[in-house]
Amino acid sequence: MPLRLPREAVYAIRSLLDFGEEKIIGITQFLGESKPSLAPTEIRALQISEGLNDSTLIPSLETILSEFVYPVHDLRHALELSPDDLFLTLSESLSTLKPEQWPAEYAKKWERTREAIIRLFANSLLQREAKAKSLLAMRPNRVQKLSIFTDVRPVFDDPGHELYFDIVTNTLCLEYMSNGSISTMYFSLDSRNLKELQLQLERARSKGRLISELHSKLGLPALEVEENDPDQDSVEGSA
Incomplete structure (x- = not known):
């Protein structure tokens, strides 16, 4: 059964795809080389933009991280999905959206950057942070x-x-x-x-x-x- 993707998540996916394959790979590499952190999203977005030497990415990165990258790693941790299975699950969900939400050009970009996105899903640092957040979420009061x-x-x-x-x-x-x-x-x-x-x-x-x-x-x-x-x-x- 396809997942129900919030409008904010779809918008974040489109913003990520607008970065292009090279920048998606750059984000993954930067995160793979950085230390684990539970800092707020805006701090991590700033760190990534500095690592890529492009401060104009900050607003988009905040949205991409908060509405897509972090939630999707939390989902992968909760459902115990492999990066490939996660990509297929999201592909199925995206294919059910109306054309105005998911235009054909973005469907093509999604498939074209498949390997780069799967590498982002496979990022071990984000997976460890997702596990840490799930432990924190179980704290009482x-x-x-x-x-x-x-x-x-x-x-x-x-x-x-x-x-x-x-x-x-x-x-x-x-x-x-x-x-x-x-x-x-x-x-x-x-x-x-x-x-x-x-x-x-x-x-x-x-x-x-x-x-x-x-x-x-x-x-x-x-x-x-x-x-x-x-x-x-x-x-x-x-x-």
Whole structure:
């Protein structure tokens, strides 16, 4: 039974084919020579464009990676398909599309770049990363966002005529993924909790650096998950 390809995936395939066989091979070679990474798509697209010395590829690469290359490797890992079988499965699905979605010129390009695309499907680095992502996806209650809100609560006299003082409060807002949906929980923090949280963050970062250094000496990479903007802190403060 043919797979149902989302419109975004078909558009990404067409963008990849517009690159031509030479660039598709170049992308595969670059990925084959690079280190494994769980960096966001935009970072990987930038790395590939720099490797190919063509910054104009970045927007298209982001779409191709996020809507086609990464999902198709996740699919191959889940269904345990060989690169050739994956190409045949996608070919069958593409052949069922309407001409306006899959014009004859792209059907010809698809067949013409068959070997280059199969080599992309066979990329061992992307397969290892797909397996890593499947393991990460099984984590319970995956945190999506952390925010700390600082508020001031006034304390009045009983009639409400006089302000006695203000109380400074901190609230940790935790958004997490559970059973396919996002849930939110709130926790009150006092100044002692904030100090402890800061200490725990510093300890976690120190442990991460130590593990990376030890793995580097052993010649074994240690990957860090970067699901959010790498320029943003994991914990945001709000007044």
